[in-house]
Amino acid sequence: xxxxxxxxxxxxxxxxxxxxxxxxxxxxxxxxxxxxxxxxxxxxxxxxxxxxxxxxxxxxxxxxxxxxxxxxxxxxxxxxxxxxxxxxxxxxxxxxxxxxxxxxxxxxxxxxxxxxxxxxxxxxxxxxxxxxxxxxxxxxxxxxxxxxxxxxxxxxxxxxxxxxxxxxxxxxxxxxxxxxxxxxxxxxxxxxxxxxxxxxxxxxxxxxxxxxxxxxxxxxxxxxxxxxxxxxxxxxxxxxxxxxxxxxxxxxxxxxxxxxxxxxxxxxxxxxxxxxxxxxxxxxxxxxxxxxxxxxxxxxxxxxxxxxxxxxxxxxxxxxxxxxxxxxxxxxxxxxxxxxxxxxxxxxxxxxxxxxxxxxxxxxxxxxxxxxxxxxxxxxxxxxxxxxxxxxxxxxxxxxxxxxxxxxxxxxxxxxxxxxxxxxxxxxxxxxxxxxxx
Numbered sequence: 001x002x003x004x005x006x007x008x009x010x011x012x013x014x015x016x017x018x019x020x021x022x023x024x025x026x027x028x029x030x031x032x033x034x035x036x037x038x039x040x041x042x043x044x045x046x047x048x049x050x051x052x053x054x055x056x057x058x059x060x061x062x063x064x065x066x067x068x069x070x071x072x073x074x075x076x077x078x079x080x081x082x083x084x085x086x087x088x089x090x091x092x093x094x095x096x097x098x099x100x101x102x103x104x105x106x107x108x109x110x111x112x113x114x115x116x117x118x119x120x121x122x123x124x125x126x127x128x129x130x131x132x133x134x135x136x137x138x139x140x141x142x143x144x145x146x147x148x149x150x151x152x153x154x155x156x157x158x159x160x161x162x163x164x165x166x167x168x169x170x171x172x173x174x175x176x177x178x179x180x181x182x183x184x185x186x187x188x189x190x191x192x193x194x195x196x197x198x199x200x201x202x203x204x205x206x207x208x209x210x211x212x213x214x215x216x217x218x219x220x221x222x223x224x225x226x227x228x229x230x231x232x233x234x235x236x237x238x239x240x241x242x243x244x245x246x247x248x249x250x251x252x253x254x255x256x257x258x259x260x261x262x263x264x265x266x267x268x269x270x271x272x273x274x275x276x277x278x279x280x281x282x283x284x285x286x287x288x289x290x291x292x293x294x295x296x297x298x299x300x301x302x303x304x305x306x307x308x309x310x311x312x313x314x315x316x317x318x319x320x321x322x323x324x325x326x327x328x329x330x331x332x333x334x335x336x337x338x339x340x341x342x343x344x345x346x347x348x349x350x351x352x353x354x355x356x357x358x359x360x361x362x363x364x365x366x367x368x369x370x371x372x373x374x375x376x377x378x379x380x381x382x383x384x385x386x387x388x389x390x391x392x393x394x395x396x397x398x399x400x401x402x403x404x405x406x407x408x409x410x411x412x413x414x415x416x417x418x419x420x421x422x423x424x425x426x427x428x429x430x431x432x433x434x435x436x437x438x
Contacts (some may be wrong), residue, residue, distance in 0.1 A: 007069065014036040015181070036146055096127070098128040108145055121150075136151075158242050160243060161186060176222065198239045207392070208225045209226055209300070230281070237285075244408070259432065265353065294404070305383075314418040331411055346376055352368075384399070
């Protein structure tokens, strides 16, 4: 692959880069970009997240450690360049990558923006272990707020790994040689030498926020501790969606309104309001073909994780007991010590709640005090009291990533949503059916 004329330095991204042992960042970047250009489905999947369609005749080329002819005297040397050629059109993106605990620098990203603008490059893509809701929503607030006409997109290393893993899990790679490349990429990315990791710890402010809530204090309207914790929660829930995607072998996304999806600052503002009112952090995950969205809530007052799903009660069952039995038949899990069912009733009637074990022993328990009413919906959830672990930066994440998939595996994936049956034609014949019209 020839180096473009507009570059004075840079070579094609290689699967086996010859670099020093200390150049972990350069090695990982080169291998990933090489696979992006060599595995058609991976290139198509990743570039789609930045708004680029890779057609059958399109050509993707990737280069590393590039220097443009116009910038030969500059010290800045972008980690990579992605070139997409579709007929006479050419789209280009500079790549800035960080591995391990290294964080992206606003100044460096802005300098890459300047290089992109001066050389007609369409955008900048950053890659790091920092998470973002989508490629369009950069994890650095200063980058999001910039008025520059050069867009900056972001991929987390885990999002790249998840995209590759899903392609393999769903057997979507047509070429067998490319499939082998992708398998080796996934193997490499999961090794500690690649410098890739998921979200591992809440910020130091998390402990301070919990102390404030435990002491009965009021969270200030502009609490730095609360904002830092919310932003960390957003990164963790994004990582959690990737974890669930890999474990379910399907695409799992956090359920957000379009308004919040397109405005991370507004999302923080609204969730700060909710946190001040309820002392809870919450997230909702859409899992393809699941009976309902997966609900996750971290309650700072009780230091408890709640993971659950809400199902509409079957309307073809007349009694609440029969409706409860419909739900209980779907739950096969044996260890249900921390599992509860919340029943919601019509009108202003208060919700009721019982442990799953008690309802198994006596399904009619749900009807107590609700004579003449039919249950409208069920919220089945697990409540895990974490105690001191809830306030700890690492253990909170460890427990969250343990209990959320566990609930879905043991209960959520076995649930089926009720659907109204299709109307049926009456069996009996009428006079009109028997006698044709003259």
